Amino acid sequence: MSENSFNGQIATLQQRIVDLQKQVTAVPERAGEVLLETLEDLGTVLEELHVADEELRQQNEELALARLEAETAR
16 A cells, blocks of 8 residues: 555545534434444454555565665675
8 A cells, every 4th residue: 555545545534534523513313323334434444554554564574684685695
């Protein structure tokens, strides 16, 4: 996942939070429904963060190995 893509997703989610807050303020009766939507979104975001974390760890391991190989080649 590229940095721009990740930043775009963060901005989208921030806007989604603002929209959900407005919905609850405008129609308090929908608070339960909005809460469910929010929890679903949160679950999705946590899964995406988990995947991004795994990707970053893998890249870090690859960089460390490449660095070790470069130092060994000197």
